[in-house]
Amino acid sequence: MELKHLRKISDYEWEIPQSYRHDMRASVRIFATRRLLEQIADDQSLEQAVNATTLPGVVSPVVVMPDMHQGYGFPIGGVAATAYPHGVISPGAIGYDINCGVRLLASGIEYEAALPYLDTLATLLNAYCPSGVGSEGVVRVQVEELNKILREGARWALKRGYATEEDLERTEEGGKLEDADPAQVSERAKQRGREQIGSLGAGNHFIEVDVVEQIFHSEAARAMGLQEGCLAVQIHCGSRGLGHQICTDYVQSFQHAVHKYGIHLPDRELVCAPMDSPEGKAYMAAMRAAANFAFANRQLLAHSARRAFEETFASRFKKEWRLRQVYDIAHNMGKLETHEREGQRLRVCVHRKGATRAFGPGSPELPAEYQDIGQPVLVPGSMGTASWVLVGTETSMERSWGSTCHGAGRVLSRAKAKKQVRGERLREELEAHGVKVRAGSMSGLAEEAPQAYKDVDMVVETVTHAGIARKVARLRPVAVIKG
Amino acid sequence: MGYEEIEHTADWALRVWAPDLPELLSEAARGMNALAGVKLNTTNRSSRPIHLTAPDAESLLVAFLSELLYLAEQENLAFDSFDLNIDAKAQDGLQLDGVLHGTSIAEISKAIKAVTFHNLHIQKTPDGLEATVVFDV
Numbered sequence: 001m002e003l004k005h006l007r008k009i010s011d012y013e014w015e016i017p018q019s020y021r022h023d024m025r026a027s028v029r030i031f032a033t034r035r036l037l038e039q040i041a042d043d044q045s046l047e048q049a050v051n052a053t054t055l056p057g058v059v060s061p062v063v064v065m066p067d068m069h070q071g072y073g074f075p076i077g078g079v080a081a082t083a084y085p086h087g088v089i090s091p092g093a094i095g096y097d098i099n100c101g102v103r104l105l106a107s108g109i110e111y112e113a114a115l116p117y118l119d120t121l122a123t124l125l126n127a128y129c130p131s132g133v134g135s136e137g138v139v140r141v142q143v144e145e146l147n148k149i150l151r152e153g154a155r156w157a158l159k160r161g162y163a164t165e166e167d168l169e170r171t172e173e174g175g176k177l178e179d180a181d182p183a184q185v186s187e188r189a190k191q192r193g194r195e196q197i198g199s200l201g202a203g204n205h206f207i208e209v210d211v212v213e214q215i216f217h218s219e220a221a222r223a224m225g226l227q228e229g230c231l232a233v234q235i236h237c238g239s240r241g242l243g244h245q246i247c248t249d250y251v252q253s254f255q256h257a258v259h260k261y262g263i264h265l266p267d268r269e270l271v272c273a274p275m276d277s278p279e280g281k282a283y284m285a286a287m288r289a290a291a292n293f294a295f296a297n298r299q300l301l302a303h304s305a306r307r308a309f310e311e312t313f314a315s316r317f318k319k320e321w322r323l324r325q326v327y328d329i330a331h332n333m334g335k336l337e338t339h340e341r342e343g344q345r346l347r348v349c350v351h352r353k354g355a356t357r358a359f360g361p362g363s364p365e366l367p368a369e370y371q372d373i374g375q376p377v378l379v380p381g382s383m384g385t386a387s388w389v390l391v392g393t394e395t396s397m398e399r400s401w402g403s404t405c406h407g408a409g410r411v412l413s414r415a416k417a418k419k420q421v422r423g424e425r426l427r428e429e430l431e432a433h434g435v436k437v438r439a440g441s442m443s444g445l446a447e448e449a450p451q452a453y454k455d456v457d458m459v460v461e462t463v464t465h466a467g468i469a470r471k472v473a474r475l476r477p478v479a480v481i482k483g
Numbered sequence: 484m485g486y487e488e489i490e491h492t493a494d495w496a497l498r499v500w501a502p503d504l505p506e507l508l509s510e511a512a513r514g515m516n517a518l519a520g521v522k523l524n525t526t527n528r529s530s531r532p533i534h535l536t537a538p539d540a541e542s543l544l545v546a547f548l549s550e551l552l553y554l555a556e557q558e559n560l561a562f563d564s565f566d567l568n569i570d571a572k573a574q575d576g577l578q579l580d581g582v583l584h585g586t587s588i589a590e591i592s593k594a595i596k597a598v599t600f601h602n603l604h605i606q607k608t609p610d611g612l613e614a615t616v617v618f619d620v
Contacts, residue, residue, distance in 0.1 A: 043492050069492045069493050070491065070492040070493060071493055071494070071601075072494060072599040072601035072617045072619060073599065073600075073601050076493055092599070092600075092601075095619070096596045096597040096619045097596060097619075133519075133591050133592070133593065133594040188553060191557060192553075192556060192557065201594060202593070202594040203593075203594050203596070203620055241556055244596045244597050244619075245553070247597060248549050248597050248598070251599075251600060252542065252545065252546065252549075255538065255542055255600070256538065267600075267601060267602060268541070268600035268601075268603065269599050269600045269601040269602075269603075271600070410492050410493045411492070412492075413490045413491055413492055414491075414493075414494075414495060414620070415488055415490060415491075415495075416490070441592050441593070443520065443592055443593070444592065444593060483594075
């Protein structure tokens with residue numbers, strides 16, 4: 001799309017008016033600098049955002065974040081709210097990796113003191129957190145037990161001794177979405193999930209040990225337990241094959257639903273059904289089950305990370321080795337939320353695909369310790385570059401459906417990344433910069449090279465200047481585990 | 484008949500061309516194997532029947548490739564030879580009946596999450612059919 005079609009609101013906010021295309025039902029609001037816009041002008045991100053405005057029941061505006069890039073159907077970095085209950089829910093606007101998200105755990109171990117043991121830590125994390133294509137999880141459950149996971153999410157892990165109450169309090173939705181229904185999940189999806197619970201998988205998923213490099217908001221950092229110079233752990237993964245299969249099943253079955261409900265869309269990957277239809281209700285119940293699976297999955301991986309920390313550090317440090325949960329957030333999800341628009345309270349389904357919920361201070365969904373500061377937002381960078389901890393703001397509630405960015409955002413195709421970067425060489429470079437690397441696939445490592453991503457600092461500067469998040473801390477990687 | 488990888492910022496896209504629909508599906512499967520870095524074992528070849536129905540050709544292509552993804556993940560099987568028959572006059576749209584030939588997977592380097600419908604149109608060309616499939620990875 002040519003940038004001349006965009007209306008500038010500020011240096012960090014732009015609009016594609018509803019008049020741009022005849023079938024738009026809403027405008028598009030873009031949070032980006034001119035430079036970031038120029039980076040994505042050549043791909044299909046903005047056209048995909050325009051396509052998202054054709055979803056029946058969409059409430060203006062559809063929002064896209066500065067880490068946006070071309071996806072399939074719906075852009076990565078996109079947020080679309082549809083009116084409940086007659087508006088639609090679209091599986092493709094949530095993505096195949098339902099409740100892909102990030103968990104952050106903080107320790108009191110100083111990086112300098114931990115340095116001699118980081119190799120051991122990386123090796124143990126790699127051993128205890130299964131990763132790679134089709135990797136099997138740390139536990140294998142029968143279907144009956146899996147159904148409990150699908151209903152209870154991270155609360156299942158609490159009952160089995162893999163979680164603490166504090167972990168759940170510091171997880172979006174308490175780690176459990178209500179009204180999940182395993183009966184709406186296919187046997188195939190369950191078969192895939194049964195063997196993969198407690199595994200990282202491959203692709204862009206990772207476990208990363210970071211050092212808290214700089215703190216920008218001391219009150220928030222204190223509430224989160226983040227200390228400058230100390231180690232923290234990020235876990236990035238989702239609902240594995242179970243979520244992929246659920247989305248595959250419903251994108252296929254919704255091909256019929258759009259005909260049944262007379263819905264016309266510019267892209268078949270956007271297929272959808274009214275939330276109050278039998279098809280829409282079935283998908284929502286299945287999606288929530290997948291989300292619960294993902295919460296439990298990250299909880300099990302956190303348990304494994306704690307085991308690795310204990311074995312590496314417990315004999316050398318007192319209590320500082322303990323990993324306390326900062327927060328766990330989803331960045332691929334559809335959630336029923338209440339938002340205020342022009343003085344009216346609206347019940348909407350907020351589709352976030354590659355975008356993070358970023359509720360401001362005072363939101364009733366937040367635990368007591370985060371009420372004054374706002375919801376923690378976790379923004380992983382690319383390997384070898386910084387990650388960020390932010391908090392949601394009042395402005396994010398007003399301007400972006402309580403949402404902000406989710407990462408650096410790709411700028412280079414996987415094919416180009418593979419041509420430009422060799423995995424072995426990248427690993428040597430990262431190790432030379434003090435980042436321990438454990439990776440199952442060198443070509444997979446090359447595809448996720450820092451050069452393939454935008455500058456995460458620029459993404460964060462954009463959302464903070466736009467006011468839809470506030471900086472808390474910058475993290476620097478010291479060990480990366482990838483499938 | 485053939486396939487080639489197409490630039491896509493986040494995911495993978497594959498352009499496939501073939502003289503007819505059964506060959507298009509077969510070639511797409513071979514292309515998907517190549518993208519995922521699948522290497523087959525050389526011994527103990529086996530065959531597997533396949534039966535699918537779909538309302539249209541695009542849906543059949545997605546269903547076929549999704550079936551192969553499932554078999555790769557759950558049974559560690561990949562296929563490189565296909566005998567496919569498609570009945571275009573079936574009551575529910577298109578009906579595929581056939582046999583997949585392959586072996587267990589010796590090596591796989593990339594995970595494909597799903598086959599998408601994004602901008603998927605099977606188009607007629609002077610030489611047969613052509614489509615571009617986008618995979619979520």
